[in-house]
Amino acid sequence: MSEQLVDDTSPEGVTDGRVRRGDRTRRVVLRRAVDVASVEGLEGLSIGRLAGELSISKSGLIAHFGTKEQLQLATIRAARAIFVHSVIEPALESTQGMARLRRLLEAWLEYSCDRRFPGGCFFSRAAHEYAARPGAIRDAIAAVDEEWVGLIAATVAEAQAVGEVRADADPALVAFDLVSYLDSANLRSLLLGTDDVYDQARVAVERRLADAAS
Amino acid sequence: MSEQLVDDTSPEGVTDGRVRRGDRTRRVVLRRAVDVASVEGLEGLSIGRLAGELSISKSGLIAHFGTKEQLQLATIRAARAIFVHSVIEPALESTQGMARLRRLLEAWLEYSCDRRFPGGCFFSRAAHEYAARPGAIRDAIAAVDEEWVGLIAATVAEAQAVGEVRADADPALVAFDLVSYLDSANLRSLLLGTDDVYDQARVAVERRLADAAS
DNA sequence: AAACAACACGAACGATCGTACTATTTTCTT
DNA sequence: AAGAAAATAGTACGATCGTTCGTGTTGTTT
Numbered sequence: 001m002s003e004q005l006v007d008d009t010s011p012e013g014v015t016d017g018r019v020r021r022g023d024r025t026r027r028v029v030l031r032r033a034v035d036v037a038s039v040e041g042l043e044g045l046s047i048g049r050l051a052g053e054l055s056i057s058k059s060g061l062i063a064h065f066g067t068k069e070q071l072q073l074a075t076i077r078a079a080r081a082i083f084v085h086s087v088i089e090p091a092l093e094s095t096q097g098m099a100r101l102r103r104l105l106e107a108w109l110e111y112s113c114d115r116r117f118p119g120g121c122f123f124s125r126a127a128h129e130y131a132a133r134p135g136a137i138r139d140a141i142a143a144v145d146e147e148w149v150g151l152i153a154a155t156v157a158e159a160q161a162v163g164e165v166r167a168d169a170d171p172a173l174v175a176f177d178l179v180s181y182l183d184s185a186n187l188r189s190l191l192l193g194t195d196d197v198y199d200q201a202r203v204a205v206e207r208r209l210a211d212a213a214s
Numbered sequence: 215m216s217e218q219l220v221d222d223t224s225p226e227g228v229t230d231g232r233v234r235r236g237d238r239t240r241r242v243v244l245r246r247a248v249d250v251a252s253v254e255g256l257e258g259l260s261i262g263r264l265a266g267e268l269s270i271s272k273s274g275l276i277a278h279f280g281t282k283e284q285l286q287l288a289t290i291r292a293a294r295a296i297f298v299h300s301v302i303e304p305a306l307e308s309t310q311g312m313a314r315l316r317r318l319l320e321a322w323l324e325y326s327c328d329r330r331f332p333g334g335c336f337f338s339r340a341a342h343e344y345a346a347r348p349g350a351i352r353d354a355i356a357a358v359d360e361e362w363v364g365l366i367a368a369t370v371a372e373a374q375a376v377g378e379v380r381a382d383a384d385p386a387l388v389a390f391d392l393v394s395y396l397d398s399a400n401l402r403s404l405l406l407g408t409d410d411v412y413d414q415a416r417v418a419v420e421r422r423l424a425d426a427a428s
Numbered sequence: 429a430a431a432c433a434a435c436a437c438g439a440a441c442g443a444t445c446g447t448a449c450t451a452t453t454t455t456c457t458t
Numbered sequence: 459a460a461g462a463a464a465a466t467a468g469t470a471c472g473a474t475c476g477t478t479c480g481t482g483t484t485g486t487t488t
Binding site for chain 4: 273275
Binding site: 260 | 454
Protein backbone atom coordinates (compact mmCIF):
# COMPACT_ATOMS: atom_id res chain seq x y z
CA MET A 1 0.00 0.00 0.00
CA SER A 2 2.78 2.41 0.85
CA GLU A 3 4.98 1.80 -2.14
CA GLN A 4 4.46 5.16 -3.81
CA LEU A 5 2.98 7.89 -1.72
CA VAL A 6 4.97 10.78 -3.07
CA ASP A 7 2.90 11.58 -6.15
CA ASP A 8 1.83 15.13 -5.55
CA THR A 9 3.21 16.15 -2.23
CA SER A 10 6.96 15.66 -2.40
CA PRO A 11 8.88 16.02 -5.66
CA GLU A 12 12.07 15.77 -3.61
CA GLY A 13 15.24 16.40 -5.61
CA VAL A 14 14.27 19.50 -7.58
CA THR A 15 16.83 22.28 -7.75
CA ASP A 16 15.06 24.56 -10.24
CA GLY A 17 13.64 27.46 -8.24
CA ARG A 18 10.74 27.90 -10.63
CA VAL A 19 9.35 24.41 -10.35
CA ARG A 20 10.10 24.46 -6.64
CA ARG A 21 7.86 27.48 -6.32
CA GLY A 22 5.21 25.65 -8.28
CA ASP A 23 5.47 22.58 -6.10
CA ARG A 24 5.24 24.70 -2.99
CA THR A 25 1.98 26.33 -4.03
CA ARG A 26 0.66 23.00 -5.28
CA ARG A 27 1.34 21.60 -1.85
CA VAL A 28 -0.33 24.58 -0.17
CA VAL A 29 -3.38 24.20 -2.41
CA LEU A 30 -3.75 20.48 -1.76
CA ARG A 31 -3.28 20.90 1.98
CA ARG A 32 -6.19 23.28 2.04
CA ALA A 33 -8.15 21.23 -0.49
CA VAL A 34 -8.21 18.07 1.62
CA ASP A 35 -9.43 20.01 4.64
CA VAL A 36 -12.17 21.76 2.72
CA ALA A 37 -13.23 18.58 0.94
CA SER A 38 -13.47 16.62 4.18
CA VAL A 39 -16.18 19.04 5.28
CA GLU A 40 -17.84 20.33 2.11
CA GLY A 41 -17.14 17.32 -0.07
CA LEU A 42 -15.10 16.99 -3.23
CA GLU A 43 -17.94 18.57 -5.20
CA GLY A 44 -18.07 21.48 -2.78
CA LEU A 45 -14.44 22.16 -3.56
CA SER A 46 -14.76 25.32 -5.62
CA ILE A 47 -11.77 26.76 -7.38
CA GLY A 48 -12.81 30.33 -6.73
CA ARG A 49 -13.27 29.80 -3.04
CA LEU A 50 -10.02 27.90 -2.70
CA ALA A 51 -8.16 30.65 -4.55
CA GLY A 52 -9.81 33.31 -2.41
CA GLU A 53 -8.86 31.65 0.86
CA LEU A 54 -5.27 31.23 -0.28
CA SER A 55 -5.08 34.70 -1.84
CA ILE A 56 -4.04 33.44 -5.23
CA SER A 57 -5.74 33.71 -8.59
CA LYS A 58 -8.24 31.20 -9.87
CA SER A 59 -6.38 30.83 -13.14
CA GLY A 60 -3.03 30.39 -11.44
CA LEU A 61 -4.49 27.74 -9.20
CA ILE A 62 -6.23 25.64 -11.82
CA ALA A 63 -3.18 25.88 -14.11
CA HIS A 64 -1.47 23.45 -11.75
CA PHE A 65 -4.06 20.76 -12.28
CA GLY A 66 -5.65 21.45 -15.65
CA THR A 67 -9.24 20.74 -14.75
CA LYS A 68 -11.33 20.52 -11.64
CA GLU A 69 -11.65 16.75 -11.84
CA GLN A 70 -7.88 16.42 -11.89
CA LEU A 71 -7.70 18.72 -8.90
CA GLN A 72 -10.14 16.42 -7.15
CA LEU A 73 -8.10 13.36 -8.05
CA ALA A 74 -4.94 15.07 -6.80
CA THR A 75 -6.78 15.91 -3.59
CA ILE A 76 -7.62 12.24 -3.14
CA ARG A 77 -3.97 11.28 -3.60
CA ALA A 78 -2.90 13.93 -1.13
CA ALA A 79 -5.45 12.73 1.41
CA ARG A 80 -4.26 9.18 0.91
CA ALA A 81 -0.68 10.22 1.65
CA ILE A 82 -1.81 11.88 4.87
CA PHE A 83 -3.81 8.80 5.81
CA VAL A 84 -0.89 6.49 5.14
CA HIS A 85 1.39 8.68 7.21
CA SER A 86 -1.08 8.99 10.08
CA VAL A 87 -2.43 5.46 10.32
CA ILE A 88 -0.45 2.92 8.32
CA GLU A 89 3.17 3.87 8.90
CA PRO A 90 3.00 4.05 12.70
CA ALA A 91 1.38 0.62 12.80
CA LEU A 92 4.11 -0.92 10.68
CA GLU A 93 6.46 -0.41 13.62
CA SER A 94 4.59 -3.11 15.50
CA THR A 95 5.37 -6.73 14.79
CA GLN A 96 2.97 -8.26 12.31
CA GLY A 97 -0.01 -10.16 13.58
CA MET A 98 -2.42 -9.22 16.32
CA ALA A 99 -0.20 -6.46 17.72
CA ARG A 100 -0.07 -4.65 14.39
CA LEU A 101 -3.78 -5.15 13.88
CA ARG A 102 -4.54 -3.47 17.19
CA ARG A 103 -2.20 -0.62 16.34
CA LEU A 104 -3.90 -0.11 12.99
CA LEU A 105 -7.37 0.03 14.50
CA GLU A 106 -6.38 2.29 17.36
CA ALA A 107 -4.44 4.58 15.02
CA TRP A 108 -7.51 4.89 12.83
CA LEU A 109 -9.72 5.82 15.76
CA GLU A 110 -7.22 8.49 16.80
CA TYR A 111 -6.92 9.70 13.21
CA SER A 112 -10.68 10.19 13.19
CA CYS A 113 -11.11 11.45 16.75
CA ASP A 114 -8.23 13.92 16.51
CA ARG A 115 -9.79 15.31 13.34
CA ARG A 116 -6.69 14.98 11.26
CA PHE A 117 -9.18 16.22 8.70
CA PRO A 118 -11.62 18.76 10.10
CA GLY A 119 -14.60 16.86 8.71
CA GLY A 120 -13.55 13.51 10.15
CA CYS A 121 -12.35 10.75 7.87
CA PHE A 122 -11.79 12.20 4.40
CA PHE A 123 -12.52 8.94 2.65
CA SER A 124 -15.72 8.19 4.50
CA ARG A 125 -17.01 11.58 3.40
CA ALA A 126 -15.87 11.19 -0.19
CA ALA A 127 -16.95 7.56 -0.50
CA HIS A 128 -20.55 8.35 0.35
CA GLU A 129 -20.47 11.33 -1.98
CA TYR A 130 -19.49 9.34 -5.05
CA ALA A 131 -20.55 5.79 -4.20
CA ALA A 132 -23.53 5.95 -6.56
CA ARG A 133 -21.91 8.13 -9.22
CA PRO A 134 -19.73 6.31 -11.79
CA GLY A 135 -16.53 7.99 -12.90
CA ALA A 136 -12.86 8.41 -12.24
CA ILE A 137 -13.38 9.91 -8.79
CA ARG A 138 -15.52 7.03 -7.61
CA ASP A 139 -12.98 4.54 -8.89
CA ALA A 140 -10.14 6.31 -7.09
CA ILE A 141 -12.05 6.42 -3.81
CA ALA A 142 -13.16 2.81 -4.14
CA ALA A 143 -9.58 1.75 -4.77
CA VAL A 144 -8.37 3.41 -1.57
CA ASP A 145 -11.20 1.82 0.41
CA GLU A 146 -10.39 -1.61 -0.98
CA GLU A 147 -6.74 -1.04 -0.11
CA TRP A 148 -7.68 -0.22 3.45
CA VAL A 149 -10.12 -3.08 4.01
CA GLY A 150 -7.70 -5.41 2.26
CA LEU A 151 -4.90 -4.34 4.55
CA ILE A 152 -7.00 -5.12 7.61
CA ALA A 153 -7.98 -8.50 6.19
CA ALA A 154 -4.36 -9.28 5.30
CA THR A 155 -3.25 -8.34 8.79
CA VAL A 156 -5.90 -10.63 10.27
CA ALA A 157 -4.60 -13.38 7.99
CA GLU A 158 -1.07 -12.71 9.25
CA ALA A 159 -2.25 -13.04 12.81
CA GLN A 160 -3.94 -16.24 11.77
CA ALA A 161 -0.71 -17.58 10.27
CA VAL A 162 1.10 -16.86 13.52
CA GLY A 163 -1.58 -18.71 15.43
CA GLU A 164 -3.10 -15.69 17.16
CA VAL A 165 -6.41 -16.06 15.36
CA ARG A 166 -8.57 -19.16 15.14
CA ALA A 167 -8.02 -21.20 12.01
CA ASP A 168 -11.73 -21.30 11.16
CA ALA A 169 -12.08 -17.52 11.18
CA ASP A 170 -12.59 -15.78 7.83
CA PRO A 171 -10.22 -12.78 7.66
CA ALA A 172 -12.51 -10.98 5.23
CA LEU A 173 -15.46 -11.27 7.60
CA VAL A 174 -13.42 -10.13 10.57
CA ALA A 175 -12.15 -7.17 8.57
CA PHE A 176 -15.69 -6.27 7.50
CA ASP A 177 -16.85 -6.13 11.09
CA LEU A 178 -13.84 -4.13 12.27
CA VAL A 179 -13.96 -1.39 9.64
CA SER A 180 -17.71 -1.16 10.19
CA TYR A 181 -17.12 -0.14 13.80
CA LEU A 182 -14.58 2.48 12.76
CA ASP A 183 -16.77 4.07 10.10
CA SER A 184 -19.77 4.10 12.40
CA ALA A 185 -17.85 5.81 15.19
CA ASN A 186 -16.48 8.40 12.78
CA LEU A 187 -19.91 9.33 11.45
CA ARG A 188 -21.76 9.37 14.73
CA SER A 189 -19.14 11.31 16.61
CA LEU A 190 -19.74 14.05 14.07
CA LEU A 191 -23.51 13.74 14.16
CA LEU A 192 -23.83 13.58 17.94
CA GLY A 193 -21.00 15.94 18.72
CA THR A 194 -19.54 13.60 21.30
CA ASP A 195 -16.56 11.26 21.52
CA ASP A 196 -18.42 8.55 23.42
CA VAL A 197 -18.99 6.52 20.27
CA TYR A 198 -15.26 5.97 19.95
CA ASP A 199 -15.33 4.04 23.19
CA GLN A 200 -18.28 2.05 21.89
CA ALA A 201 -16.18 1.23 18.84
CA ARG A 202 -13.24 0.22 21.03
CA VAL A 203 -15.46 -2.14 23.01
CA ALA A 204 -16.81 -3.59 19.78
CA VAL A 205 -13.31 -4.04 18.38
CA GLU A 206 -12.07 -5.78 21.50
CA ARG A 207 -15.08 -8.08 21.56
CA ARG A 208 -14.59 -9.00 17.94
CA LEU A 209 -10.89 -9.62 18.37
CA ALA A 210 -11.51 -11.73 21.45
CA ASP A 211 -14.06 -13.78 19.55
CA ALA A 212 -11.63 -14.37 16.70
CA ALA A 213 -8.64 -15.08 18.93
CA SER A 214 -7.55 -18.65 19.48
CA MET B 215 -41.24 6.97 15.74
CA SER B 216 -44.20 6.47 13.44
CA GLU B 217 -46.66 8.77 15.13
CA GLN B 218 -46.77 11.41 12.43
CA LEU B 219 -45.47 10.44 9.06
CA VAL B 220 -47.93 12.27 6.93
CA ASP B 221 -46.36 15.73 6.98
CA ASP B 222 -45.70 16.37 3.33
CA THR B 223 -46.87 13.35 1.47
CA SER B 224 -50.51 12.84 2.38
CA PRO B 225 -52.78 15.73 3.41
CA GLU B 226 -55.66 13.25 3.30
CA GLY B 227 -59.05 14.88 3.70
CA VAL B 228 -58.77 17.80 1.31
CA THR B 229 -61.70 18.41 -1.00
CA ASP B 230 -60.53 21.68 -2.57
CA GLY B 231 -59.34 20.82 -6.06
CA ARG B 232 -56.85 23.68 -6.07
CA VAL B 233 -54.90 22.58 -3.02
CA ARG B 234 -55.28 18.98 -4.13
CA ARG B 235 -53.52 19.91 -7.33
CA GLY B 236 -50.81 21.58 -5.29
CA ASP B 237 -50.42 18.58 -3.05
CA ARG B 238 -50.16 16.32 -6.02
CA THR B 239 -47.31 18.26 -7.60
CA ARG B 240 -45.67 18.64 -4.21
CA ARG B 241 -45.75 14.90 -3.90
CA VAL B 242 -44.37 14.45 -7.41
CA VAL B 243 -41.57 16.90 -6.66
CA LEU B 244 -40.59 15.22 -3.41
CA ARG B 245 -40.72 11.75 -4.93
CA ARG B 246 -38.18 12.85 -7.49
CA ALA B 247 -36.23 14.90 -4.96
CA VAL B 248 -35.51 11.97 -2.65
CA ASP B 249 -34.27 9.88 -5.56
CA VAL B 250 -32.01 12.62 -6.88
CA ALA B 251 -30.71 13.49 -3.42
CA SER B 252 -29.87 9.89 -2.61
CA VAL B 253 -27.42 9.96 -5.52
CA GLU B 254 -26.30 13.57 -5.92
CA GLY B 255 -26.79 14.63 -2.33
CA LEU B 256 -29.09 17.23 -0.82
CA GLU B 257 -26.72 19.95 -1.99
CA GLY B 258 -26.74 18.56 -5.51
CA LEU B 259 -30.51 18.99 -5.52
CA SER B 260 -30.87 21.92 -7.88
CA ILE B 261 -34.20 23.60 -8.38
CA GLY B 262 -33.62 24.22 -12.05
CA ARG B 263 -32.70 20.64 -12.79
CA LEU B 264 -35.60 19.28 -10.76
CA ALA B 265 -38.03 21.58 -12.57
CA GLY B 266 -36.56 20.60 -15.92
CA GLU B 267 -36.90 16.89 -15.31
CA LEU B 268 -40.51 17.32 -14.18
CA SER B 269 -41.36 19.81 -16.95
CA ILE B 270 -42.58 22.47 -14.58
CA SER B 271 -41.31 25.98 -13.95
CA LYS B 272 -38.64 26.78 -11.41
CA SER B 273 -40.76 29.48 -9.83
CA GLY B 274 -43.80 27.24 -9.62
CA LEU B 275 -41.74 24.54 -8.01
CA ILE B 276 -40.01 26.62 -5.37
CA ALA B 277 -43.26 28.42 -4.55
CA HIS B 278 -44.33 25.21 -2.81
CA PHE B 279 -41.44 25.29 -0.39
CA GLY B 280 -40.32 28.88 -0.13
CA THR B 281 -36.61 28.35 -0.12
CA LYS B 282 -34.15 25.68 -1.11
CA GLU B 283 -33.34 24.78 2.48
CA GLN B 284 -37.01 24.18 3.19
CA LEU B 285 -37.20 22.03 0.09
CA GLN B 286 -34.28 20.03 1.46
CA LEU B 287 -35.97 19.68 4.85
CA ALA B 288 -39.18 18.57 3.17
CA THR B 289 -37.16 16.05 1.18
CA ILE B 290 -35.77 14.66 4.42
CA ARG B 291 -39.27 14.28 5.85
CA ALA B 292 -40.45 12.57 2.67
CA ALA B 293 -37.50 10.19 2.76
CA ARG B 294 -38.22 9.44 6.39
CA ALA B 295 -41.80 8.55 5.56
CA ILE B 296 -40.59 6.15 2.86
CA PHE B 297 -38.09 4.65 5.29
CA VAL B 298 -40.72 4.17 7.97
CA HIS B 299 -43.06 2.54 5.49
CA SER B 300 -40.37 0.27 4.06
CA VAL B 301 -38.52 -0.80 7.18
CA ILE B 302 -40.32 0.04 10.41
CA GLU B 303 -43.95 -0.73 9.71
CA PRO B 304 -43.41 -4.24 8.32
CA ALA B 305 -41.33 -5.12 11.38
CA LEU B 306 -44.01 -3.95 13.77
CA GLU B 307 -46.09 -6.92 12.64
CA SER B 308 -43.68 -9.22 14.40
CA THR B 309 -43.98 -9.73 18.13
CA GLN B 310 -41.67 -7.49 20.07
CA GLY B 311 -38.33 -8.82 21.14
CA MET B 312 -35.80 -10.80 19.17
CA ALA B 313 -38.25 -11.63 16.36
CA ARG B 314 -38.98 -7.97 15.72
CA LEU B 315 -35.30 -7.10 15.96
CA ARG B 316 -34.44 -9.63 13.26
CA ARG B 317 -37.25 -8.31 11.07
CA LEU B 318 -35.99 -4.76 11.45
CA LEU B 319 -32.44 -5.64 10.50
CA GLU B 320 -33.44 -7.82 7.56
CA ALA B 321 -35.92 -5.21 6.34
CA TRP B 322 -33.15 -2.60 6.41
CA LEU B 323 -30.82 -4.79 4.38
CA GLU B 324 -33.55 -5.35 1.80
CA TYR B 325 -34.39 -1.64 1.81
CA SER B 326 -30.77 -0.92 0.96
CA CYS B 327 -30.15 -3.86 -1.38
CA ASP B 328 -33.35 -3.33 -3.34
CA ARG B 329 -32.33 0.30 -3.84
CA ARG B 330 -35.56 1.75 -2.56
CA PHE B 331 -33.55 4.89 -3.19
CA PRO B 332 -31.35 4.65 -6.29
CA GLY B 333 -28.32 5.84 -4.36
CA GLY B 334 -28.72 3.34 -1.54
CA CYS B 335 -29.74 4.50 1.91
CA PHE B 336 -30.86 8.13 1.67
CA PHE B 337 -29.86 8.91 5.22
CA SER B 338 -26.42 7.40 5.02
CA ARG B 339 -25.74 9.63 2.03
CA ALA B 340 -27.18 12.75 3.64
CA ALA B 341 -25.63 12.12 7.05
CA HIS B 342 -22.12 12.06 5.67
CA GLU B 343 -22.85 15.12 3.59
CA TYR B 344 -23.85 17.29 6.53
CA ALA B 345 -22.22 15.60 9.51
CA ALA B 346 -19.55 18.30 9.79
CA ARG B 347 -21.73 21.23 8.73
CA PRO B 348 -23.88 22.80 11.46
CA GLY B 349 -27.38 23.87 10.55
CA ALA B 350 -30.99 22.86 10.34
CA ILE B 351 -30.34 20.11 7.79
CA ARG B 352 -27.69 18.47 9.90
CA ASP B 353 -29.98 18.57 12.92
CA ALA B 354 -32.83 16.99 10.99
CA ILE B 355 -30.63 14.20 9.66
CA ALA B 356 -29.06 13.60 13.06
CA ALA B 357 -32.51 13.37 14.64
CA VAL B 358 -33.61 10.67 12.20
CA ASP B 359 -30.39 8.75 12.79
CA GLU B 360 -30.86 8.92 16.55
CA GLU B 361 -34.44 7.74 16.13
CA TRP B 362 -33.27 4.75 14.14
CA VAL B 363 -30.38 3.75 16.40
CA GLY B 364 -32.61 4.37 19.40
CA LEU B 365 -35.29 2.11 17.98
CA ILE B 366 -32.79 -0.70 17.53
CA ALA B 367 -31.51 -0.21 21.07
CA ALA B 368 -35.03 -0.13 22.45
CA THR B 369 -35.91 -3.31 20.60
CA VAL B 370 -32.82 -4.99 22.03
CA ALA B 371 -33.95 -3.85 25.46
CA GLU B 372 -37.38 -5.34 24.82
CA ALA B 373 -35.81 -8.63 23.88
CA GLN B 374 -33.80 -8.35 27.07
CA ALA B 375 -36.95 -7.78 29.12
CA VAL B 376 -38.49 -10.91 27.63
CA GLY B 377 -35.38 -12.87 28.49
CA GLU B 378 -34.14 -13.40 24.95
CA VAL B 379 -31.01 -11.33 25.53
CA ARG B 380 -28.48 -11.74 28.29
CA ALA B 381 -29.06 -9.46 31.26
CA ASP B 382 -25.48 -8.15 31.24
CA ALA B 383 -25.67 -7.02 27.62
CA ASP B 384 -25.75 -3.27 26.95
CA PRO B 385 -28.53 -2.56 24.42
CA ALA B 386 -26.77 0.59 23.24
CA LEU B 387 -23.60 -1.31 22.47
CA VAL B 388 -25.46 -4.08 20.69
CA ALA B 389 -27.33 -1.48 18.64
CA PHE B 390 -24.09 0.29 17.75
CA ASP B 391 -22.60 -2.90 16.38
CA LEU B 392 -25.71 -3.85 14.44
CA VAL B 393 -26.25 -0.53 12.67
CA SER B 394 -22.54 -0.46 11.88
CA TYR B 395 -22.89 -3.64 9.86
CA LEU B 396 -25.86 -2.26 7.97
CA ASP B 397 -24.22 1.03 7.07
CA SER B 398 -21.04 -0.69 6.01
CA ALA B 399 -22.87 -3.10 3.72
CA ASN B 400 -24.84 -0.26 2.17
CA LEU B 401 -21.74 1.77 1.36
CA ARG B 402 -19.56 -1.04 0.11
CA SER B 403 -22.24 -2.63 -2.03
CA LEU B 404 -22.30 0.68 -3.90
CA LEU B 405 -18.52 1.03 -4.04
CA LEU B 406 -17.80 -2.53 -5.09
CA GLY B 407 -20.85 -2.97 -7.26
CA THR B 408 -21.69 -6.33 -5.69
CA ASP B 409 -24.26 -7.65 -3.25
CA ASP B 410 -21.85 -9.98 -1.49
CA VAL B 411 -21.32 -7.53 1.35
CA TYR B 412 -24.95 -7.92 2.37
CA ASP B 413 -24.27 -11.54 3.18
CA GLN B 414 -21.23 -10.49 5.15
CA ALA B 415 -23.49 -8.16 7.09
CA ARG B 416 -26.01 -10.94 7.68
CA VAL B 417 -23.30 -13.18 9.05
CA ALA B 418 -22.10 -10.37 11.29
CA VAL B 419 -25.63 -9.67 12.52
CA GLU B 420 -26.28 -13.31 13.31
CA ARG B 421 -22.98 -13.63 15.16
CA ARG B 422 -23.70 -10.53 17.20
CA LEU B 423 -27.22 -11.65 18.05
CA ALA B 424 -26.00 -15.11 19.02
CA ASP B 425 -23.39 -13.55 21.28
CA ALA B 426 -26.00 -11.38 22.99
CA ALA B 427 -28.59 -14.12 23.28
CA SER B 428 -29.10 -15.81 26.59
C1' DA C 429 22.99 40.37 -22.17
C1' DA C 430 19.67 37.70 -24.72
C1' DA C 431 16.63 33.82 -25.19
C1' DC C 432 13.98 30.69 -22.96
C1' DA C 433 10.90 28.32 -19.52
C1' DA C 434 7.75 27.93 -15.72
C1' DC C 435 4.58 30.25 -12.83
C1' DA C 436 1.15 33.64 -11.68
C1' DC C 437 -2.23 37.14 -12.77
C1' DG C 438 -6.43 39.64 -14.58
C1' DA C 439 -10.24 39.80 -17.44
C1' DA C 440 -13.81 37.78 -19.71
C1' DC C 441 -16.70 33.81 -21.49
C1' DG C 442 -21.12 31.13 -21.16
C1' DA C 443 -23.64 28.50 -17.94
C1' DT C 444 -26.07 27.66 -13.87
C1' DC C 445 -27.24 28.72 -9.27
C1' DG C 446 -31.17 30.52 -5.79
C1' DT C 447 -34.40 34.04 -5.43
C1' DA C 448 -37.79 37.88 -6.19
C1' DC C 449 -41.43 40.04 -8.61
C1' DT C 450 -45.11 40.10 -11.83
C1' DA C 451 -48.56 37.97 -14.91
C1' DT C 452 -51.56 34.12 -16.22
C1' DT C 453 -54.26 30.12 -15.62
C1' DT C 454 -57.13 27.12 -12.99
C1' DT C 455 -60.50 26.21 -9.39
C1' DC C 456 -63.81 27.38 -5.86
C1' DT C 457 -67.23 30.48 -3.79
C1' DT C 458 -71.20 33.37 -3.90
C1' DA D 459 -71.72 35.32 -14.08
C1' DA D 460 -68.35 37.76 -11.13
C1' DG D 461 -64.90 37.78 -7.96
C1' DA D 462 -61.60 35.65 -4.73
C1' DA D 463 -58.05 32.27 -4.00
C1' DA D 464 -54.53 29.10 -5.08
C1' DA D 465 -51.30 27.14 -8.25
C1' DT D 466 -48.37 27.84 -12.08
C1' DA D 467 -45.64 30.31 -15.43
C1' DG D 468 -42.48 33.98 -17.13
C1' DT D 469 -38.77 37.10 -16.63
C1' DA D 470 -34.97 39.10 -14.72
C1' DC D 471 -31.51 39.82 -11.00
C1' DG D 472 -26.84 39.27 -8.88
C1' DA D 473 -23.65 35.72 -7.66
C1' DT D 474 -20.81 31.99 -8.51
C1' DC D 475 -19.38 28.18 -11.21
C1' DG D 476 -15.32 26.07 -14.39
C1' DT D 477 -12.62 27.34 -18.13
C1' DT D 478 -9.91 30.01 -21.64
C1' DC D 479 -6.85 33.54 -23.31
C1' DG D 480 -3.40 37.08 -23.29
C1' DT D 481 0.16 39.21 -20.49
C1' DG D 482 3.35 39.97 -17.02
C1' DT D 483 6.96 38.18 -13.66
C1' DT D 484 10.55 35.41 -12.07
C1' DG D 485 14.19 32.25 -12.54
C1' DT D 486 17.37 29.50 -15.59
C1' DT D 487 20.23 28.70 -19.49
C1' DT D 488 23.40 29.93 -23.15
